[in-house]
Amino acid sequence: MSGDPTKWDERYEMVVGLEVHVHLKTATKIFCRCSTNFGAPPNANTCPVCLALPGALPVLNDRAVELAIRTGLALGCSIEMTSVFARKNYFYPDLPKGYQISQFDQPLARNGSVEIGKRADGSAIVIRITRAHMEEDAGKSIHDRFAGASAVDLNRAGVPLVEIVSEPDIRGSAQAEAYVRVLKQILEYVGVSDVNMEEGSLRVDANISVRKRGESALGTRTEIKNMNSISGLVKALDVEFARQCSIVAAGGTIDQQTMLYDANANEVRPARSKEGSHDYRYFPDPDLPPLIVPLERIDRIRRDLPELPQARRDRYKRDHQNLTEYDVDVLTANAAMGDYFEQVARQSNDAKTAANWLLGEVFASLKSTGQSIEHFTVRPADLAALLGMVRDGIVSHSAAKQIFGKMVTTGDRPNAIAEREWLLKVSDDLALVKWIDEVFAAHPAEVERFLGGEKRLQGVLVGYVMKQSKGSADPKRVNQLLAERVGT
């Protein structure tokens, strides 16, 4: 029996639904005032509430509600005016209360969808979102640090999360990857999360089943946990797909169970505890009244919602028809990049040149300096001014690149750099004549042939003059002056 995924793919279809957990970008935890800062010393960010000391009570962080509603709206969900926090009961050392406060049968948001790309026929691939609900994160158990003992860090306990549950609409690991990337992009656009998988601010669990191609009934699913990167998700799905296919092809049945992905071994294994059969004994949390969100608040958050990636892509295509599909995708990769582009394009009044500069010089220097576009030393207005100087013939294109390099390191304005570095195009004849004379003196052989009628040497001489002037000579005027010398 072969585990070759390409071969399985011909006969079987992978069906996936994802549960994506996203940390909301609040300063404090969801039910107490502790900081959500990542990387603090173990258990530094804790208090009686998130330690579950006797007598402590949860108080809902309204900022978390705000960001959760924004998340729901960005995913096209309808927001429930009444949602209910429920207790999910289970014992684990990193779950201080013995229950997680989550939302169960009355979540905050329902019935959304996102487009993750186009099929070959041009139709949109849409993944439906069942629900998005608020909950608190658990702490972290550390099993490999102390011999013979596990340690618990509760800094993460109580960090606000939104869990986004998709329908089983995802076909294949490539779509799963696209879905997560689109979600990340949307959540980053609307500013609700850092969506950083390395820091655990975005985590994915997958429900996966297989069925024969052409069948419509869903197979028995397994749940895969413990995938810490998008590539890990893709690998885990492919491995599990092959495992399920080989069982089904041999006439076996799939056990509904929870699997853990081991990135080192690139394999999935059944989780030790029978989590699939866990009875969480959900019931409404009596410590928290139902969450009531007035319509006006939903409307206000909807109005304040920033432009979403899809809308921005559409707008760029409409407004800047000389941009390629690739240009648009890169410029809308994240909100800050698009914002930067728009400012440069508007102030320079030349979107295509602005795009070329962003995709070229700006990207390269962000990469080499490790800066983010939000904190880039070159302000959009200054880049626009530089492009204006090129257009107006004040600096040459090559000088502009030198100026840009100085702008990146100093943050100075382009005209100041151009003056300081003698990079303004010189069209003052006195200076030009002096450089021409110097070139003539240095290259008598070429000059003689040029003056003798070899016209094609004019370009070479212009090059020498440009070099002599360190690029600041206006080449148009140099050409004219050289032509005059032949003529006289």
Place this chain on the structure above:
Amino acid sequence: MTDRPELAASSLQKAIEAGETTARDAVDASFDRMRDVGAGAKGLNILLHQDRHDALTRAAECDSDNPTTRARPLNGVPVVVKDNIATSVMPTSCGSRILEGYVSPFAATAVGKLTQAGAIVVAKSNMDEFAMGSSTEHSAFGPAKNPLAPDRVPGGSSGGSAAAVAAGIARIALGSETGGSVRQPAAFCGVVGVKPTYGRVSRFGLVAFASSLDHIGVIGRNVDDAALGLETISGLDPLDSTSAAEPVPSFRDASHGGLTGVVIGRPKEYFPDDLDPRIRERCDAALDRLESLGAEVRDVSLPHTKLAIEVYYIIAPAEASSNLARFDGVRYGLRIEGDGLGAMYEATRSSGFGPEVTRRILLGTYVLSAGYYDAYYRKAQQVRALIARDFAKVFSSGVHLLFTPTTPTTAFPLGSKADPYEMYLSDIFTCTANLAGVPAMSVPIGRIDGLPVGAQFIATHFDERQMFVAAYALERALGASVTQ
């Protein structure tokens, strides 16, 4: 000049303010009284922790020359706090081995309000473990005894608090109620016990038993002590999402109120045919007094009352099974190591919780389990809504207050209720107010064979003041007869 038992808490504060006595004397008197009545483990066993040193430190602050300090409404008044309400000086062990010696890093909001008003916490009182019980026999630290009749129970679960007030150790004590645990022991000990509206007093710092039913309540030597205590601890608390923003009126002002035009309902379900005729007779005598003071007494019905105990014993254990999950041996309290995590949990919780707590955790886990949730928990919540609607209906029909016996019996002998269900029935008249969230208070109305009888007033949500008007008036009318 030492403690004067005839003084109400407010009079003691006035006497200290005027320099007629001192907070130090009041604290000394309280500790002398503990010794004289044998409040400790070898005697009545009504107190679990005392801290004389801390109390005297506080007393010295109360005895300062600062007139603002001296004018605080409870300045220098000794109080006792139930062991499941967090204090930062003595342990908060909830009468349980699993929290034995546990000292909270913070004080409950109610305790903070008392101490800001000048009260001095002298002791933590014995209780049924995690407030699960009606006799204070289910304490891990041994049963408490009724100071009026040491062969009998003081009631429970706030038995230690009621007994401490009855024994003259403190004028005011904090108790907690999930299904009558303040009013029932108050009735058994011949003192006043009040459970406010759900949300009136912050639960922050009250170790949760059943969050939707839990209340902090006040036990006082008389109505005025209870009123003063309750108005001190009431009000919105940003640390408790279920606390209410309702304005808090002066409950002590109710002493000036009259009963003319006040309609008092006598719900027939609380006077069943098999009610002890002597309790019925005392209640009806009290109703006659209320009538003679101008009240109109009307027969009313709360038809779903008979379902209250069953509903209570589904909802309360369900919430408890979740609330008590945090006592897992991981972060604080008892831990008994075992072979692996599961074994540690099992060993810790099996030996840390007593039989009644274990019984309720098992019951609550069962009723929340998949396949049983709808049949038990959801159904119980529906019936709970019917019980609340009974009260809403009767209070919207022109009735201002209800008057009922607090308990079906007087204090029963220690060890006489071995069957848990028999014990549960002693809360039959009180647990309805917890289910509906309405305020209720028990006042002494007489004695049978030397044992106190309590009757309760029940008001509509946030109308504690009306309850106090009637309680003050009845207390004045009955006078010394309540001790006969």
